[in-house]
Amino acid sequence: MADLNDIAVFVKVAQYGSFSRAAHSLGMPVSTVSRKVTSLEEQLGVTLLQRTTRKLSLTAQGRAYFDQCSEPLAHLIDAEQALTETQKKPEGLLKISVPVILGQEIFYEFVSCFLKTYPDIQVDLFVTNLFLDLIAENIDLGIRFGELKDSSIVAQRLGKSVRYLVAAPDYLKGRALPSKPEDLREHQCVLLNGRNGDAEWHLVSGGKSVRQQVSGPVSSRDFDAVSAFTNRGHGIGLLPSTYCDDEIRRGALIRLLPDWSSEEIFVHAVYPTRRFLPARLQVFLDALKAWKSPLWLPLH
Amino acid sequence: MADLNDIAVFVKVAQYGSFSRAAHSLGMPVSTVSRKVTSLEEQLGVTLLQRTTRKLSLTAQGRAYFDQCSEPLAHLIDAEQALTETQKKPEGLLKISVPVILGQEIFYEFVSCFLKTYPDIQVDLFVTNLFLDLIAENIDLGIRFGELKDSSIVAQRLGKSVRYLVAAPDYLKGRALPSKPEDLREHQCVLLNGRNGDAEWHLVSGGKSVRQQVSGPVSSRDFDAVSAFTNRGHGIGLLPSTYCDDEIRRGALIRLLPDWSSEEIFVHAVYPTRRFLPARLQVFLDALKAWKSPLWLPLH
DNA sequence: ATTCTCTTTTGCACAAATGCAAAAATCGCT
DNA sequence: AGCGATTTTTGCATTTGTGCAAAAGAGAAT
Structure with missing residues (x-):
């Protein structure tokens, strides 16, 4: 297969009818243009351009080749144009x-x-x-x-994101507040992505780390639902701070085991x-x- | 403008879905293929191929570019095919x-x-x-x-080609044979491409060279005609040796001024x-x- | 987890292409 | 015919690209 860049150079030379003008348009030295065309001719084994220092004309075969190459080349350039356009504009x-x-x-x-x-x-x-x-x-x-x-x-x-253990005052009424993670086993919990009413919560406090099995009456797949059920007093929830900070400040939720939270x-x-x-x-x-x-x- | 060879390499890689298979098909080292694709991406400022060592997939932009480039490239290859075909067979x-x-x-x-x-x-x-x-x-x-x-x-x-001065025996009957080129002035000559019955004959003999004005009753545009009129005795003809050797041998024509002939x-x-x-x-x-x-x- | 295998990328020595400048070539003009 | 102007080609030092080999990366199987 012939060198495609040489083809592009040849086509430019044929279009301009001059090595020097083509070279100028391509931004490369005339010598390079000359050599590229020569090299293309050698690879093809065909004389494409008949050149004297004054005239430049396509041979019959050069003309045919030019006719067949110029359009595909233009398409390749278009493709590049299209690509860099989409790259520029967010679209x-x-x-x-x-x-x-x-x-x-x-x-x-x-x-x-x-x-x-x-x-x-x-x-x-x-x-x-x-x-x-x-x-x-x-x-x-x-x-x-x-x-x-x-x-x-x-x-x-x-x-x-950090999650806190929280519960509604309604739920806590008449129950013992947990004092350590293991106490959660005795509580109803509002689960996220629980399976068969069970889940494992990973809690940390300073350097300590605990994985605690918990269970509860309701599980859902997003924090909106967990938040809703926790607010309604269905159990203890492990909620992202962004979901419960307001409620804690207002007293609508109580933070439990405040030394503990989910890991960051x-x-x-x-x-x-x-x-x-x-x-x-x-x-x-x-x-x-x-x-x-x-x-x-x-x-x- | 992106490097067209790199585009061709990228298209091959996309077609084969693999650097190594594309490299094999192109007959170049895998490393070159890798670098060419990388270089193309850098020139375009776009990631075309998403590659891991196990998977290779086109990005959305790579796919679009591939779609736009593969057809023009095929046309360029066809053009080369067409050209070298005509080069091979005499046609x-x-x-x-x-x-x-x-x-x-x-x-x-x-x-x-x-x-x-x-x-x-x-x-x-x-x-x-x-x-x-x-x-x-x-x-x-x-x-x-x-x-x-x-x-x-x-x-x-x-x-x-050498031309000799010859005449038919009929014409020479009762005439003085020329002894030097100037004598031709006095003769009827059968001209080639004469103008107004005149022509200039360039004759040489050893180192000597003469331009002699001659005239005659008939001028024509090819040696067949000159030969015919000379044979028929209309005057002295300056005929290529290939036209009169036989006649001279047969005596149908006489060679005049045998030391002189047209220049070679x-x-x-x-x-x-x-x-x-x-x-x-x-x-x-x-x-x-x-x-x-x-x-x-x-x-x- | 660790090893194995397949694929892509990188390092380095060598080969090839590039660009500048000078030379050669052609055609018009005197 | 010879000079002049313009255009293409060639010579050479430098930059760039190539190809082999080794490394890195990523799954898959043990």
Whole structure:
């Protein structure tokens, strides 16, 4: 196969009818142009251009080759144009995978605002706790709570999250307050993603760390529901601080075992390792970092 | 503009879904393929392929670029294919320019034989004494008698030609034989391409050279006619040796001023400088050199 | 967990392409 | 015919790219 760059040079020379003008237009020395055309002719075994210092004319074969090559070349240039255009403007489809916890109004509101700001961007939102393979599924961005196992991805911390043990005064009425984690075994708990009414809560206090089995009458798949049931006195909930700080201040919820809390969980935005981020992803990341999310705490 | 070879490599990688298979198919090291794709991505500022050591997948932009590039690239390859095909087999149009002297049966017969040998070749024959610009007119081959002025052409000697002064016994009856070139002034001459019954003959003898004005009753545009009128006793003709040797031997013509003849004229095949001759031209040249032409003498 | 295997990337020595400057070539003009 | 102007080609030092071998990365199987 002939050198494609040489073909492009030949076509330019044929268009301009001159080595020097073609060279100027291509921004390369005339000598290079000359050699490239010569090299192309050698590779093809065909004389394409009949040249004297004054005249330049295509041979019959050169003409035929030129006719067949100029259009495909123009298309290749168009393709590049199209590509770098989309790279510049934030546009196109943005595939995002978020955990079920984010599947609620507050996040939808954020995405909605983002879409209004960038009308040329479409979002394809996957709300799932499955850890999708970003690369295989061609997903641009994932948001993940907790530890990351995936390799070949870039992670940026968006915020952190701490959960407190809380309960409504109604529930606590007539019950003994827990004084250590093991006491939770004797309480009703409002679970998140529980199985058969059971769950395991991971609690820390200073340097100490405990995994405590808990059970309770109700389990749900997002914090909105956990919050609702806890407020209604169905048991002790392990709620992100962002969900219960107000209630605690107002006295609507009581914080239990205040020395203990869930371990600090980091919220990450993850995306495939890329030397070049599409503009749509870049702007979404910026928006995400700027968002004062009620779902996590700022990092500092 | 991105490097076109890199685009071709990227397309191959996308088609095969693997760097190593693409490299094998392209006959280059995997490392080169890797670097070319990386370099293309850098030039475009876009990640085209998402790669791990186990999986390879196109990004959305990579897919779009691939779709736009693969067809034009295929066309470029086709163009090359088409070109080298025509180069291989002797076929196509052969434009030939010959002087009027060759516009006679003996040459037509030669061309006819050639055409029968190569049925895929068409010949476009220009019979003219004009020295056409081979390059501008896109003429493949010219046959020229005498000196060459044209530059930027290749000339191959086909043969040589010497003309003798001859006359029929009928004409000489009762006339004084010329003893020096100036005596021709007093004779009737059978002219070639004369103007108003006049012409200039260039004669040489050893180191001497003379230009002699002559005139006569008949002028024509080819040697067949000159030969015919000379044989019929209309005057002295200046005929190529190949036209009169037989008659001289038979006594049908008498050679005059046997120390003098026209200067030796070389017959050349000329064609535009080309590194690579089209097959049709190559075979025609070969045939021409192999032809025992009655219109010129062999070189040795 | 650890090893094995398959694929992509990187390091380094060598080969090839590049760009500047000078030379060669062609055609118009005197 | 010879000079002049313009254009293409060639020479050479430097930069750039290539190819082999080794390393790194990522799953899969033990």
